[in-house]
């Protein structure tokens with residue numbers, strides 16, 4: 079059984095069927111790139127994995143633990159909260175918390191998660207907060223933003239903001255980190271720095287799913303590539319297979335188009 | 341009449357104005373929050389009841405509402421009339437709570453969905469998202485419109501005269517008509533300017549404090 083198992087995910091909004099039976103597996107440490115034209119359901123898939131949408135049918139499991147199964151009774155809010163911690167999500171539009179410093183953006187969620195609603199002695203609490211602080215600083219240095227720790231998001235460039243968002247998502251050590259077009263809101267000259275950070279995370283053995291329109295990045299960094307079209311997986315394989323020798327006509331024409339206007 | 345005598349006579353009126361101002365503020369700020377919760381309710385009937393209520397209150401003159409609160413209970417249910425000042429204050433609190441509730445609602449709805457989703461994805465509870473992520477941003481956004489309402493609230497207590505409650509303007513008018521003096525009117529005007537001027541400074545200060553980030 080693969081580390082991440084996704085089986086038969088269906089999702090409709092009203093009458094529009096967006097996902098029509100998505101199934102795939104991923105091994106630990108793998109990087110999966112998802113490509114596909116606009117409206118094919120890539121964002122919806124990531125949102126299902128992160129429990130922002132509830133699939134109509136299908137199941138999701140990580141490391142043998144079933145996190146979602148449309149056949150079993152629906153989980154409570156607090157169960158969902160624990161389950162979604164297996165996944166992290168970096169949004170296209172960053173969604174940083176504007177009122178907090180960069181450092182606080184990263185440390186807020188772990189602080190709430192590890193200290194709220196728990197009976198802790200003063201010493202334990204301050205030890206935990208210390209650890210979180212050290213870890214947050216370390217993550218910011220990983221994404222190259224040690225100098226901006228005390229800045230506010232509005233004082234940063236888009237690329238820097240997205241790197242903060244990546245550090246923030248990493249702070250909860252998710253099993254699988256998802257990126258939804260992490261560079262599409264950025265000017266071309268800023269995409270490089272964000273892609274570099276993602277590429278560096280790969281060497282540290284993290285499991286990642288990256289929805290992207292950056293074909294070179296998908297080709298160079300991903301272990302597996304999924305091409306989605308109209309809510310189904312049209313093609314799945316290694317980058318060489320999908321980019322070098324696409325089996326499906328749809329994949330071929332999509333790749334041709336994205337080469338014309340990258 | 342000397343300056344001192346006029347001042348003493350106006351002092352009562354001023355206290356009444358100040359009282360209406362302060363109690364309305366203290367009452368309407370939390371009541372407005374309740375109305376916001378009602379008008380944003382996911383249960384349609386609750387939502388529509390609150391929305392209709394807000395529409396009625398905002399769509400009719402405050403003066404009419406004051407009169408209704410005073411005479412209504414007696415004429416409709418044979419109840420004993422409320423003391424006049426209390427009736428005025430009740431009408432004020434309800435009226436201002438409705439305006440505040442719309443400002444709160446606007447503030448809450450102006451927070452992008454992505455803020456909630458970012459909190460959710462980071463494993464926060466709904467309460468944590470509201471208090472740690474959303475609330476501060478809402479406060480920052482509502483301070484300017486709330487400031488407008490609060491400045492209006494400085495001047496609105498003059499409506500209390502419709503129930504012959506002696507507030508500042510009524511007190512001044514009495515002097516003007518009885519003693520044929522005009523300057524007490526300017527005196528009262530200066531009073532209002534000072535009062536709203538101080539509030540403006542305070543509100544500007546709060547706005548500036550909250551402006552340490554953009555957005």
Ligand SMILES: Nc1ncnc2c1ncn2[C@@H]1O[C@H](COP(=O)(O)OP(=O)(O)OP(=O)(O)O)[C@@H](O)[C@H]1O
Pocket residue numbers: 091094096114115116117118119120121122123
């Ligand atoms: N909340 C929603 N309500 C109704 N329809 C939705 C909703 N979310 C997505 N859709 C629809 O689902 C389809 C797929 O959307 P999705 O955002 O998953 O596509 P995508 O592959 O991420 O596209 P893009 O590359 O433009 O980001 C679209 O037709 C969209 O209009």
Ligand SMILES: [Mg+2]
Pocket residue numbers: 120121122258259
């Ligand atoms: Mg998308």
